[in-house]
Amino acid sequence: MSDLKTDSPQQTTTSSSNAGAPHPPTATDAHAARAAHAPRAKRGATLLCFGELLWDFLPDGLFPGGAPFNVAYHLHQHGLDARILTAVGRDILGEEFLRRIKAWGLPTDTIARHQELPTGYVRAELSASGEARYAFADNVAWDQIPINDEAQHAAMHARGAVFGSLALRSISNRNSLERLLAILPADAWRVFDVNLRAPHDDLELVDRLAPKATLVKLNAAEAARLARDAADETPGREEADARTLAARWGLRRLCITCGARGAGLLHEGQWHYEPGRPVAVADTVGAGDSFLAALLAALLEGETPQRALAQAARLGEWVASQRGATPSYANRR
Numbered sequence: 001m002s003d004l005k006t007d008s009p010q011q012t013t014t015s016s017s018n019a020g021a022p023h024p025p026t027a028t029d030a031h032a033a034r035a036a037h038a039p040r041a042k043r044g045a046t047l048l049c050f051g052e053l054l055w056d057f058l059p060d061g062l063f064p065g066g067a068p069f070n071v072a073y074h075l076h077q078h079g080l081d082a083r084i085l086t087a088v089g090r091d092i093l094g095e096e097f098l099r100r101i102k103a104w105g106l107p108t109d110t111i112a113r114h115q116e117l118p119t120g121y122v123r124a125e126l127s128a129s130g131e132a133r134y135a136f137a138d139n140v141a142w143d144q145i146p147i148n149d150e151a152q153h154a155a156m157h158a159r160g161a162v163f164g165s166l167a168l169r170s171i172s173n174r175n176s177l178e179r180l181l182a183i184l185p186a187d188a189w190r191v192f193d194v195n196l197r198a199p200h201d202d203l204e205l206v207d208r209l210a211p212k213a214t215l216v217k218l219n220a221a222e223a224a225r226l227a228r229d230a231a232d233e234t235p236g237r238e239e240a241d242a243r244t245l246a247a248r249w250g251l252r253r254l255c256i257t258c259g260a261r262g263a264g265l266l267h268e269g270q271w272h273y274e275p276g277r278p279v280a281v282a283d284t285v286g287a288g289d290s291f292l293a294a295l296l297a298a299l300l301e302g303e304t305p306q307r308a309l310a311q312a313a314r315l316g317e318w319v320a321s322q323r324g325a326t327p328s329y330a331n332r333r
Contacts, residue, residue: 045159046081047072047189047296048151050180051167052142053086053111054120055093056285056325063285063324064100066120066142067164067193070286070325074293074315076106077329080300085151085161085180087112087141093119094141109150117141126283134197136166143170147179155180160189160214162296168209169200181212189300193292194218196225210249215299217255217292235261239273242266255295255309257288263313265295267305274309279321286325291316 049068056065068084075082084106088094090113097119098108120140125133145167147155155161161184168174181190192213194206203226210216218226220233220241227241238256246254246266257263262276294315298308318332319325 045157046083046154047075048083048085048110048154048158048161048180049075050085050145050161050163050177051173052120052164053084053088053097054122054136054140054142055097057121057123058283058285058324059124059126060323063326064097065122065286065325067166067195067289068162069101070289071162071193071293071296072106073104073326074290075297076104078293078297080297081159083107083110083154085110085145085147085154087114087117087145088120089114089116089118089141091119093121110148110154112141112144112146112148114141114144117144124285129281136197142167142173144172145176147176147183151180152183155183156185158184158188159300160184160191160296162191162193162292163209164193164195165202165206165209166195166197166200168202168205174205189214189296191292191296192216193289194222194226196222207249210245210251213249213251215253215255215296216245216249216251217257217288217295219288220256220258220261223256233258238264239266239271242271253299255292257291257316259284263291263309263316265305265309270305272306272309274306274313276313277317279317281320282323284320287316287320289325290319 049072051068052066053069054066056063068086072082072084088097088111094113098111101108118140120142121137123135161180163177168177190213192209194216206226220238223238223241223245224230224233227244238258242254242256242264243266252268254266255263260276262274264271264273291312295308295312298311319327
């Protein structure tokens with residue numbers, strides 16, 4: 001969410017320097033095998049995923065990640081045309097990322113290459129329950145995402161854009177996002193995945209961006225903080241928090257994820273809730289991102305809000321049962 005995860009209030013973040021950046025895994029690792037698993041045929045116009053692209057440096061290896069990448073990967077697996085609007089460095093980590101993205105059939109023309117800034121990464125430590133604590137590298141390529149000609153052309157004809165708050169820790173990216181939102185067609189979806197990670201948890205920025213969104217997703221702890229200035233989530237208060245925030249921001253759709261408890265969706269004034277189902281958690285990295293991708297895909301396909309919520313919950317649970325944020329769908333039953 002989550003970037004990486006967005007549905008776990010136990011997660012915390014710190015900053016990290018670029019010293020000691022990890023080396024990418026070899027091309028023979030398990031992730032390379034995913035290229036053999038082709039998603040369904042693409043449908044509709046492009047969905048742009050704006051923001052951070054980084055390597056998740058987990059205890060058991062390096063995994064490609066960052067919320068925009070995770071969401072784009074799962075949208076692609078649902079047969080939708082998704083592109084990542086981000087930046088990587090001209091380094092080994094960046095080269096490996098681009099190689100994998102191409103192998104999975106995702107376009108790379110909207111991914112900028114920086115001469116000086118390195119590819120981003122995050123070090124994650126997992127608790128016994130699979131919850132993650134993150135330390136993000138500072139001053140990396142995804143802090144400077146340009147709107148190049150390819151991105152501008154894609155945005156002019158896009159079906160929608162997905163963006164989060166973590167990538168907006170830089171003024172440059174805030175300006176780029178404003179430009180992107182202005183270029184999008186008037187009827188394009190604008191999906192805001194709130195991601196309050198200290199020290200980049202700018203509540204005023206969330207209040208400025210949320211009213212521009214077609215759909216806002218946030219976790220229960222974030223909703224409680226924004227709606228009631230509460231220090232933590234209060235089980236059972238999700239609907240009230242959703243209605244408070246939807247009224248404040250003038251939204252028709254707002255989703256609150258509650259981790260293992262499930263998720264709720266306020267859609268056109270009606271509250272829908274989908275209870276969680278128990279799974280053996282491998283790690284929680286990326287489950288919130290897969291949830292958002294499945295929810296958006298289902299809503300775009302015209303599914304009912306309740307059915308869309310259920311589909312999203314099941315995918316998020318499955319991803320939580322796998323290692324990494326982008327497991328192969330060949331393993332899904």
